[in-house]
Amino acid sequence: MLTEKELSQQETEAMRVKVLSEALPYIQQFAGRTIVVKYGGAAMKDSTLKDQVMRDLVFLACVGVRPVLVHGGGPEINSWLDKLGIEPQFKNGLRVTDAPTMDVVEMVLVGRVNKEIVALINQAGGSAVGLCGKDGNLITARPQGDEGIGFVGEVSSVNTKILEALVKSGYIPVVSSVAADEAGQSYNINADTIAGELAAALGAEKLILMTDTAGILQDPKDPSTLLPQLDIQQARELMKNGVVSGGMIPKVTCCVRSLAQGVKAAHIIDGRINHSLLLEILTDTGIGSMIVASGYQR
Numbered sequence: 001m002l003t004e005k006e007l008s009q010q011e012t013e014a015m016r017v018k019v020l021s022e023a024l025p026y027i028q029q030f031a032g033r034t035i036v037v038k039y040g041g042a043a044m045k046d047s048t049l050k051d052q053v054m055r056d057l058v059f060l061a062c063v064g065v066r067p068v069l070v071h072g073g074g075p076e077i078n079s080w081l082d083k084l085g086i087e088p089q090f091k092n093g094l095r096v097t098d099a100p101t102m103d104v105v106e107m108v109l110v111g112r113v114n115k116e117i118v119a120l121i122n123q124a125g126g127s128a129v130g131l132c133g134k135d136g137n138l139i140t141a142r143p144q145g146d147e148g149i150g151f152v153g154e155v156s157s158v159n160t161k162i163l164e165a166l167v168k169s170g171y172i173p174v175v176s177s178v179a180a181d182e183a184g185q186s187y188n189i190n191a192d193t194i195a196g197e198l199a200a201a202l203g204a205e206k207l208i209l210m211t212d213t214a215g216i217l218q219d220p221k222d223p224s225t226l227l228p229q230l231d232i233q234q235a236r237e238l239m240k241n242g243v244v245s246g247g248m249i250p251k252v253t254c255c256v257r258s259l260a261q262g263v264k265a266a267h268i269i270d271g272r273i274n275h276s277l278l279l280e281i282l283t284d285t286g287i288g289s290m291i292v293a294s295g296y297q298r
């Protein structure tokens, strides 16, 4: 007869085996496919979570998935603006970007945040290459055009050649959300938007946005109201009736835009959870919200 302790040990082991074996069909399904991940929020501030995200990306690359990472860095830009005595200003969730602010955005995102992430991925055993929209003509920007918002850009076009060459050779591209227009003027583009447009242009299997909330909630104050799966129509309805508001609007909008352009599934997940990326991609239930074109099965 087994003791209570032995039984509980057996259950734990059975659970671990179940999780590992559950991953196999997903690894087989996604090997050779591109997954675009927007990395931001809590997972970018906490050093343990940071290391875990990098390990998860390296794990995915090792099993043949092709991850492309797009990073944010809004809080780090704020802290450098603060050091320089420039007051951060936002309009409809976008940073008002005058010429001095554009310089700071570019220095912080391209010069600091991007290179820190590249180094962390390399430390975790991967091989990362840092880029911004300018590299290899990846993204051409155009002004977003709102009055008084300055050098805030939109994606005018994407040339995926450089990314395709990198992922094919086993590199993990790490992309900052700064791009230039045809005249070489730099623009500051929201990182969620860049991730959505890259996912669409690459024909990615998935777009995954990591943030500081469980996913899309029916009641934004109650995590137990998480919506695990919804289609494009339902997502649009939630924006229309105000259930999705504030910072969640650009996220859901870019998910819907990428799905309309052929991405199979767009996920909004909680970056505060350990190994949230692997749990979302490689398990039956996932952990966040998945928006799909109708008919798609997890």
Ligand SMILES: Nc1ncnc2c1ncn2[C@@H]1O[C@H](COP(=O)(O)OP(=O)(O)O)[C@@H](O)[C@H]1O
Pocket: 040, 041, 210, 211, 212, 213, 215, 216, 217, 218, 219, 220, 243, 244, 245, 246, 247, 248, 249
């Ligand atoms: N229906 C909703 N479900 C979840 N979060 C929502 C919802 N509606 C609005 N939100 C808000 O959106 C926020 C996420 O957007 P944001 O703070 O811009 O994220 P990030 O900084 O990761 O880009 C949540 O913290 C929450 O306050």
Ligand SMILES: CC(=O)N[C@@H](CCC(=O)OP(=O)(O)O)C(=O)O
Pocket: 040, 041, 071, 072, 073, 074, 075, 077, 093, 094, 095, 105, 152, 153, 177, 188, 189, 190, 191, 192
């Ligand atoms: C135009 C605009 O607002 N750009 C963002 C770019 C960085 C970003 O998107 O970072 P998070 O994902 O951390 O918010 C900004 O300047 O903060």
